[in-house]
Amino acid sequence: MGRVLAVTGGSRGIGFGIAKRFAEDGYQVAILDINAEADYRFNLNILDEMGADWFYLQGDTRIREDREQFVSEIVARFGRIDVLVNNAGVAPKVRTDVLDMTEESFDYVVGTNLKGTMFMTQIVAKQMLRQEWTGVKRGTIVNIGSASATVSSSNRCEYCVSKAGVMMLTSVYAERLAAEGIMVHEIRPGVIDTDMTKVVHEKYTRLIAEGQFPIARWGTPEDVASVVSVVCDDRYIYTTGNYIDVDGGFHIRKL
Ligand SMILES: NC(=O)c1ccc[n+]([C@@H]2O[C@H](COP(=O)([O-])OP(=O)(O)OC[C@H]3O[C@@H](n4cnc5c(N)ncnc54)[C@H](O)[C@@H]3O)[C@@H](O)[C@H]2O)c1
Numbered sequence: 001m002g003r004v005l006a007v008t009g010g011s012r013g014i015g016f017g018i019a020k021r022f023a024e025d026g027y028q029v030a031i032l033d034i035n036a037e038a039d040y041r042f043n044l045n046i047l048d049e050m051g052a053d054w055f056y057l058q059g060d061t062r063i064r065e066d067r068e069q070f071v072s073e074i075v076a077r078f079g080r081i082d083v084l085v086n087n088a089g090v091a092p093k094v095r096t097d098v099l100d101m102t103e104e105s106f107d108y109v110v111g112t113n114l115k116g117t118m119f120m121t122q123i124v125a126k127q128m129l130r131q132e133w134t135g136v137k138r139g140t141i142v143n144i145g146s147a148s149a150t151v152s153s154s155n156r157c158e159y160c161v162s163k164a165g166v167m168m169l170t171s172v173y174a175e176r177l178a179a180e181g182i183m184v185h186e187i188r189p190g191v192i193d194t195d196m197t198k199v200v201h202e203k204y205t206r207l208i209a210e211g212q213f214p215i216a217r218w219g220t221p222e223d224v225a226s227v228v229s230v231v232c233d234d235r236y237i238y239t240t241g242n243y244i245d246v247d248g249g250f251h252i253r254k255l
Contacts, residue, residue: 002053003134004078006030006070008061008120009088011040013194014144017221018085021229023052030074030081031056032066033088053078061088061116067123080131083232084124086117086166087144091159091196098157106158113162117143118169121184125173128182138181140232143170144224145186147247167243174241183240185231190247193218214249 005022009015010031019029029052037044037056047054057073059066074081090112092105121141128139148156149163167186174184190213191197191204208216227246230236245251 002026002028002078003082004028004030004074004080005083005085006032006074006081006124007085007087008032008116009034011035011037011056012043013196014189014192014221014224015085015087016040016043017225018087018228019054020046020050021222021225022083022232023047023050023054025229027083028052028078029054030070030078032059032061032070034058034060061086061120062111064119067120071123071127075127081124081127081139082134083140083142084121085142085144085228086120088116089113089144089146089162089196092156095155095199098154101157106161109158110162110165113159114165114169117166121169121173125177125182129180133181136181136234136237137183139183141173141177141182141184142228142231143184143186144228145170145188145243147188147190147245147250149188170243171241178240183231183237185240186243187224187227187231188243188245188247188251189224190219190245190250192224193220212250213247214252217248219246219248 005027007015007018010019011033019031023029036058055077057070059070061067090109092109131138143166145166146163148160149167153160170184170186177184197204224246227244
């Protein structure tokens with residue numbers, strides 16, 4: 001039986017990289033993204049060219065009805081969900097000193113990155129609990145966190161706080177769902193070359209050149225997607241609630 005991936009924020013960037021990777025792995029793919037399907041059609045065409053079995057729903061992870069519609073459409077089309085990747089995320093629209101951070105920006109970033117992930121996980125976990133085990137587990141949930149879960153940036157506090165929350169919700173769901181055969185993991189990208197990092201491209205390129213990242217290059221969506229694929233493999237089984245840094249070694253403290 002084919003396996004089914006549900007990925008949020010899959011029209012571009014890391015999320016699209018994950019959709020493509022899992023299509024290559026033989027999964028049926030369901031994408032939920034706030035963008036219209038036509039906006040990043042040039043990416044989605046690649047799935048067609050691969051002969052992938054996929055569908056796209058335009059929707060917002062912050063909105064309950066959209067989450068419910070996503071899950072019910074996946075079940076109607078594919079019958080089950082084997083993997084959920086909570087990837088949809090936003091940076092603050094404007095980087096602002098924490099002392100001037102607005103409540104609107106906090107609600108926008110935390111609402112997307114933390115609340116969206118929290119409640120998408122809840123509804124998909126309940127769906128997985130209605131499903132039979134396939135092989136060694138019932139399902140895998142992967143949260144795309146960030147190095148910012150533990151690295152402070154005082155000009156985008158709301159982002160750091162949202163990703164710190166993702167770290168804890170990974171632990172809570174991992175603990176709750178382990179006995180049910182559902183494993184929950186967190187992937188922490190460092191600096192990945194996507195639309196999100198366009199505004200800081202020059203700064204990060206300089207930091208890479210200055211040696212901040214032991215693997216001295218930008219990360220790619222494929223770098224992240226490959227690791228997500230690995231943790232969903234049946235051989236990755238006696239572990240849950242962990243995180244993996246996909247950051248070129250940025251997390252290593254050095255003297
Ligand atoms: N790029 C990096 O350096 C980096 C580093 C660490 C973590 N991350 C995380 O990786 C994830 C993907 O980021 P990216 O770099 O590919 O960014 P991106 O902006 O290119 O892609 C994010 C996608 O999420 C979608 N999205 C945003 N809000 C949504 C919502 N409410 N509902 C549904 N879809 C929504 C966007 O439309 C977009 O397609 C994010 O969670 C981000 O925080 C990125």
